[in-house]
Amino acid sequence: MTPDQYRLNAVSRFKKLDAGINKDLNSIVDLVARICDAPVALITLVDDDTQWFKISRGVDIDCTDRELAFCSYTIKQAGLMIVNDTLADERFKNNPLVTGAPYVRFYAGATLTTKDGHAIGSLCVLDFKPCTIDDHQQDSLKVLSKQVMNLMELNWSLNTLQQQHNETNKQKVLIEESEIKLNAMFNSSKDTHILVDKQLKVVAFNKAASDFVRNAHRKKIVKGTSIMEYADPEVVTGLTKYFNLAFGGKTIAFDWLMRPGTKQARWKELQLLPIRNSAKKIIGVALNSTDITERKLQEDQINIQNAALTRIAIIQSHELRRPVASLLGIISLIKMEDSKFDYFDMIELSINELDEKIRGIVKDSENTIYDHLSIVA
DSSP: OOOOHHHHHHHHHHSSOOOHHHHHHHHHHHHHHHTOOOOEEEEEEEOOSSEEEEEEEEEEOOEEGGOOOOOOTTTTTEEEEESSSSSOOOTTOOOHHHHHHHTTOOEEEEEEETTTEEEEEEEEEEEEEEOOHHHHHHHHHHHHHHHHHHHHHHHHHHHHHHHHHHHHHHHHHHHOOOOOOOOHHHHHHHSSEEOOOTTOEEEEEEEEEEHHHHHHHSSSOOSSGGGGGGSGGGGHHHHHHHHHHTTHHHOEEEEEEEEETTOOOOOEEEEEEEEOOOTEEEEEEEEEEEEOOOHHHHHHHHHHHHHHHHHHHHHHIIIIHHHHHHHHHHHHHHTTTTTTOOTHHHHHHHHHHHHHHHHHHHHHHOOOOOOOHHOOO
16 A cells, blocks of 8 residues: 555544544644634544544534645644745635635644554644744644544544454354354264364363263263273274374274173264364364164164075075975876876976965065165165
C-alpha cells in the first residue's frame, strides 16, 4: 500500500466515536475556543475526498470537500499551521469558504497524529476577521491536539479490545458447545477409543474404553499411565511393534482375539491411527477398537454349516447313489437274460424315481452351500 493508503486506513479507525468520548472532545473544543478567543473550533478528519467535522463549535455543517479544506494543508506539516489573513494568502484567497459563507479570514490548526505516525486531521480554530494568537494560545492548541489524539486512540483501543473480547467469548461458547457435542459422541460410542502420546502414555479415552479395561483387567484406566499396563504380557511385544509402525506414519488395522481362554475373551477389530498437528507432525496415535465377537461367532457357525452341508452332499451324491446304481445294474443283467418277471418295470420305475429325487436333493444341497458361501463373501 502507498503511504496515503496507510493514512486513510488510520483515518477510518476514528470515524465512529462513542458518545462518552464525544462529550470529552466537546469539552476540549469549547476550551480551545475560549483560550484562542475564536468563534469556531473544530476537530476534523481528512479522508480521500472529504473533510469531516467530528466535533464542532460555531458551525452547523458536518463536512466539506477536501479540496476546500484548510486542514488538507495542516496534515502535510508538523506542528501548527496559522493563517492570520486568508485573503492575503495565495493558497486560500480564492477559496469559496473565504470568498463566500462562512467568510473565513483566520485559521490556526494543530495536526492530529496517530501513535504510528499518520496525520489524520486537526484541532483548529477559525475566525471571520483577521487575527493572531500568542505563544500561550499556540502551546495550548498543540497540547490540546495531543490530548484529542490520546482520547481518540484510547476510545479506538477500548472498542477494539471489547470487540476482541466479544469475539473471544463467542469463540469460547462455540468451542464449549463443540466439545460438549464431541464428548457426547465420544462417550456414547460403543467402540473403544484411546489416545496415546509418543511415550505410549494415555492422553484421553472414552467411557467404552474405561468399561472394557475395568471388566477385562479389573483396573481403572488413568491418564498419564502407559497403555501397556492394560495389555496382557504376552501381547506387549506385538502391540509395541504396531504402535511404532503407527508413529512412523502407517495406519494399522487387524483382528485380535483378546484374553483367549478366559471369560473375558473377545474378538476386537483394532485400528492404530497416527494423529498429526497443524504442522503435519505426528503427536500421538489413536487406538480404536470395535467388538466383533458376534460377527466372528456367526462366521464360525456359517463355516460349520457349510462343512456339514458339504458332507451331506458327498453322502447324497456317492453313498446314496451307489446302491441305486447297483440295482440298475442288476436289472440290466436280468433283462439281458430275458427273464419274465412282471415287477421289473415297476422296480425300474421306482428306482428311476428314487434316482431323480436323489439328484434333486444333491442339487438343492449344492445350491444351499453356494448361498452360504455368497453370504460369507
